[in-house]
Amino acid sequence: MLKHGNGIIYASSPLLGSVVFIAHGFLSRIGGISKGPFSSLNYDVREGDNKVNIEHHKAVVGRLFGFEAKRLLTINQVHGDDVLVIDKPVKNISDMSKTSADAIITNQYGVAIGVMTADCVPIILVDTVKKVIGMVHAGWKGTVKGVIPRTLEKMVKQFGSDKKAILAAIGPSIGQCCYEVDRSVVKEFGVTGSDSGDNEFIKKEGDGWRIDLKRANLNQLLSAGILEKNISMESICTSCRNDLFFSYRADGKKTGRQLNFIVMKGS
Numbered sequence: 001m002l003k004h005g006n007g008i009i010y011a012s013s014p015l016l017g018s019v020v021f022i023a024h025g026f027l028s029r030i031g032g033i034s035k036g037p038f039s040s041l042n043y044d045v046r047e048g049d050n051k052v053n054i055e056h057h058k059a060v061v062g063r064l065f066g067f068e069a070k071r072l073l074t075i076n077q078v079h080g081d082d083v084l085v086i087d088k089p090v091k092n093i094s095d096m097s098k099t100s101a102d103a104i105i106t107n108q109y110g111v112a113i114g115v116m117t118a119d120c121v122p123i124i125l126v127d128t129v130k131k132v133i134g135m136v137h138a139g140w141k142g143t144v145k146g147v148i149p150r151t152l153e154k155m156v157k158q159f160g161s162d163k164k165a166i167l168a169a170i171g172p173s174i175g176q177c178c179y180e181v182d183r184s185v186v187k188e189f190g191v192t193g194s195d196s197g198d199n200e201f202i203k204k205e206g207d208g209w210r211i212d213l214k215r216a217n218l219n220q221l222l223s224a225g226i227l228e229k230n231i232s233m234e235s236i237c238t239s240c241r242n243d244l245f246f247s248y249r250a251d252g253k254k255t256g257r258q259l260n261f262i263v264m265k266g267s
């Protein structure tokens with residue numbers, strides 16, 4: 001579901017909307033001040049955008065959702081399956097931003113955890129009983145590595161979460177309509193070169209295959225024990241709608257990254 005606030009457009013999960021102790025958002029590219037390929041609500045400095053723009057975006061989004069810009073943590077995403085655990089108060093959260101990982105979990109109030117995407121799948125996790133939140137970045141590599149089941153296991157191990165109490169929201173990402181891959185990628189999903197490759201989330205088409213990354217991650221959530229009624233999935237394709245979202249595929253390699261975040265309100 002798309003929402004608007006202070007000129008910013010973002011997707012919101014109706015399922016998470018009913019949880020009173022959190023704020024969350026899958027931000028679009030609309031509502032920022034960056035120019036050119038980063039137009040306009042870019043959050044990533046690595047492709048060459050001006051750092052001042054990104055600081056500005058942190059501030060306006062923080063004001064809109066009620067968290068402090070300096071308490072927003074994004075990390076060095078590497079398409080892996082490592083999970084950063086924050087289980088005690090951290091004074092300078094930005095000190096952790098160089099950590100290489102693709103998921104963050106925390107039980108700390110006021111720490112906004114985020115991942116940046118441009119086609120990859122952002123997934124928010126909320127344990128509504130133990131009050132633990134998670135933010136996951138899953139491209140095809142992270143999906144093959146099982147970053148979702150790894151993150152869920154960490155929530156159980158570190159915080160005693162019961163999977164039946166965990167809500168999961170899959171955010172805007174590339175759809176099967178636009179995600180064509182070659183044989184080498186399909187093979188990584190355990191499909192051999194000789195068969196057609198068709199399954200619940202891989203479809204053979206012409207010389208290539210199309211992967212439904214959202215569906216692959218949905219399957220992993222269900223296999224890991226998350227209840228179907230506790231999962232929401234945003235249907236928007238970031239590549240079809242690159243007017244609204246940054247898309248690595250549709251925009252060419254030089255593009256911005258949108259922010260996906262969750263925070264537990266209060267301190």
Ligand SMILES: [Zn+2]
Nearest residue numbers: 177178237240
């Ligand atoms: Zn599409």
